[in-house]
Amino acid sequence: MEPPKRSRTATRARLLAGALEVFAERGFAGASVEDICDQAGFTRGAFYSNFTSKDELVLSLFQATTDRLLEQIEALLPELANQPGTLLDAILGLLDEAIGDQRQWHLISTEFTLHALRNPDAARALNEQRAMFRASLTRLVEEISAASHLQFSVPAEQFVRLVIAVHEGARSQSLLEPGKVSPGSLEHAFLPIVLDAVSRPSH
Amino acid sequence: MEPPKRSRTATRARLLAGALEVFAERGFAGASVEDICDQAGFTRGAFYSNFTSKDELVLSLFQATTDRLLEQIEALLPELANQPGTLLDAILGLLDEAIGDQRQWHLISTEFTLHALRNPDAARALNEQRAMFRASLTRLVEEISAASHLQFSVPAEQFVRLVIAVHEGARSQSLLEPGKVSPGSLEHAFLPIVLDAVSRPSH
DNA sequence: TGTATTCAATACAGAACTGTATCCTACTCC
DNA sequence: GGAGTAGGATACAGTTCTGTATTGAATACA
DSSP states (O other), X not given: OOOOSSOHHHHHHHHHHHHHHHHHHHOTTTOOHHHHHXXXXXXXXXXXXXXXXXXXXXXXHHHHHHHHHHHHHHHHHHHHHHSSSOHHXXXXXXXXXXXXXXXXXXXXXXXXXXXXXHOHHHHHHHHHHHHHHHHHHHHHXXXXXXXXXXXXXXXXXXXXXXXXXXXXXXXXXXXXXXXXXXXXXXXXXHHHHHHHHHXXXXX | OOOOSXXXXXXXXXXXXXXXXXXXXXXXXXXXXXXXXXXXXXXXXXXXXXXXXXXXXXXXXXHHHHHHHHHHHHHHHHHHHHSSSOHHHHHHHHHHHTOSOHHHHHHHHHHHHHHHHHOHHHHHHHHHHHHHHHHHHHHHHHHHHHHTTEEESSOHHHHHHHHXXXXXXXXXXXXXXXXXXXXXXXHHHHHHHHHHHHEEEOO
């Protein structure tokens, strides 16, 4: 029952992992199929035996990456919802722990966002994923706020959108100024302000 | 004293304008030198007579674009500082009016941000520009808050960073969901919340 | 053990892109 | 109006990339 040395799924996985690296470093358009194969330790023969084009790879990579992210989020949710701590802790926990390498994730997701802004199909896929992400986060927020008797001055969905906007905006600034701004510090400065603004004890 | 039909500066300008269009549509890496020349109505001969490479063009375009933006901001500042209205109005005014085509600007500036995340020279240039932009916005905020007797619970620089984060995060979400979210609506929903949170009357 | 099959490597053709060297044309200035 | 020059077009060589067709090796299976 040993996994064969040469299996379709294994090489697909290695190609996807290689693509993640290469795309982060050079962008979707800047990376050639051969770059990806080099990174994965294959030649183009392997690539075209597993994918029909770079575009298909990009889509597969997006699906694989976001599937994995959503899984991890689902796994974290119950833990975060029941842990002692504030809503802020839970949100930061989710945002921080679900993502491994912040820089790589930011590069890839920004790259895919740009791709989506120019490609309706990608836009649909991305919006779907983002809607699910918002739904998870909204669920977390609602559970914690109920447990800690908080209420919001705006709808939860809107609140979550604001949190995401701040998160992404802060991450972008942090990564651009590595020396000046320590990683995560902006986010840790901004989110409490936003939370204070929108929530208050309900009794 | 007629400007000659064929002048260095004019063709440079047309090439830069063409590059803006093409880069917005295909990205820096996805656009070929020939694409840019086609858009501008030249051949590659004109290009290489005016720029040494696409990279140099990207840098020139960035400089030209941001110079223009900062000029417009400086022109808007006195007007906005003295107009009747709230701090929110002034900030939104600056953010909205200084930028022409929101979508194009977002594409280009995101593209350049990605470029900067991979290229230290570009990062320096971008951070310099962003620092100047923050300085302008900070000046506006301080003038208006002084005039309207507001004080902030965080340093002005930090407040401006938060505003920018929200602005960019909201714009990204808006552009991704054109049907679902009307342009600017998220920003108009978020900024008042943030302003409320950080400022209060000082007497 | 021998055969069939699967999967990646290799070889190849064609397209796209870059950069340069040269040519041509329209102004400039005498 | 004729020589000189500036600026862009054209032609070309070299490189890189893509995609396919074929080959070769490893695995499964009988």
